[in-house]
Amino acid sequence: MAYNDGSELFPTAIKLLIAGGFGVGKTTFVGSVSEIEPLTTEELITEASIGTDSLAGVENKSTTTVAFDFGRITIDPRHVLYLFGTPGQERFWFMWDELSNGALGAVVLADTRRLDACFEAVDFFERRGIHFLVAVNEFNHAYHYEPEEVRAALHLKPHVPVVLCDARDSRSATSVLVSLIQHLLVATMSSNSA
Amino acid sequence: MAVPEDESWLDDDAGRLVRPYTVSNGRTRPTNKLDLLSMVMATGRLPQAHLDPDHAQALDLCHNPTSVVEVAAHLRLPAVVTKVLLSDLVDCGAVTTRDPSPAADPTDRFVLEALLDGLQRRL
Ligand SMILES: Nc1nc2c(ncn2[C@@H]2O[C@H](COP(=O)(O)OP(=O)(O)OP(=O)(O)O)[C@@H](O)[C@H]2O)c(=O)[nH]1
Numbered sequence A: 001m002a003y004n005d006g007s008e009l010f011p012t013a014i015k016l017l018i019a020g021g022f023g024v025g026k027t028t029f030v031g032s033v034s035e036i037e038p039l040t041t042e043e044l045i046t047e048a049s050i051g052t053d054s055l056a057g058v059e060n061k062s063t064t065t066v067a068f069d070f071g072r073i074t075i076d077p078r079h080v081l082y083l084f085g086t087p088g089q090e091r092f093w094f095m096w097d098e099l100s101n102g103a104l105g106a107v108v109l110a111d112t113r114r115l116d117a118c119f120e121a122v123d124f125f126e127r128r129g130i131h132f133l134v135a136v137n138e139f140n141h142a143y144h145y146e147p148e149e150v151r152a153a154l155h156l157k158p159h160v161p162v163v164l165c166d167a168r169d170s171r172s173a174t175s176v177l178v179s180l181i182q183h184l185l186v187a188t189m190s191s192n193s194a
Numbered sequence B: 001m002a003v004p005e006d007e008s009w010l011d012d013d014a015g016r017l018v019r020p021y022t023v024s025n026g027r028t029r030p031t032n033k034l035d036l037l038s039m040v041m042a043t044g045r046l047p048q049a050h051l052d053p054d055h056a057q058a059l060d061l062c063h064n065p066t067s068v069v070e071v072a073a074h075l076r077l078p079a080v081v082t083k084v085l086l087s088d089l090v091d092c093g094a095v096t097t098r099d100p101s102p103a104a105d106p107t108d109r110f111v112l113e114a115l116l117d118g119l120q121r122r123l
């Protein structure tokens, strides 16, 4: 008896990460671009080397439950884009390989009132070789920085794009994703010609 | 609700298929490797044995191709438990799966251009 294994019918799932410090607007961003209400689930991470300094009383090999939210954009019948908002407690998602493995790229959201909150995310993606851009989420009443000032403050490499956005606005947040994909295309072309 | 005690699911040619109740029975290691973004879909082939409510609910969410992470969110179960349920369903032929990894190549121009087109259309 033959059953269709369905592989022809499956769209390709693509993952982008929406990262940044605590309260920077990650969930808001995911909700603005997603075609579904952002969903939440949790995953168990097992990590052998949780820093003993950061989690007093927790054994070296431990399991932690991490909650994260995500949204979805159906691009066309063959491609479905998933946006994962990284968990607020960075020290967990940094240890979580499954979240970053296979990610096509990342948006690092920055809040100009606390620019330093996204240092860790920038550093993480640089070390992992995951292409990213920095999107400054312009909160009301926050000091307005020019993109070049943000670049300097975050010590970004010249090729990393810096864009401004309003995470609450679907069009603005979608434009950030367009900029990210354009950045990935440029990176692909320059690595092919190298 | 009556819960089958220690009743395994049996299938003529495959033998013991799915362990009984308590959602994943404490298991956190599915027999099939499933990623958060592995796509899953019901095959339409129903297991001969009766499905417990958790497996049945998981199967219900797979009528169209969907991802492990979406099934988890809708079940309101941790992804790790959902993977076990879905893996059981794969084992008994009720669900088929496709791994996302080959698609996640960040240098695949075809994928990038499809994404760019699709996103620009939403602007
Ligand atoms: N004024 C303004 N408020 C915003 C903007 N983006 C988010 N907020 C608000 O800021 C707060 C935090 O936003 P979230 O989207 O929950 O931030 P988050 O990064 O997901 O937070 P954690 O997951 O807790 O780290 C919410 O009250 C939002 O409504 C923005 O662009 N402008």
Ligand SMILES: [Mg+2]
Binding pocket: A026, A027, A028, A069, A085, A088
């Ligand atoms: Mg959040």
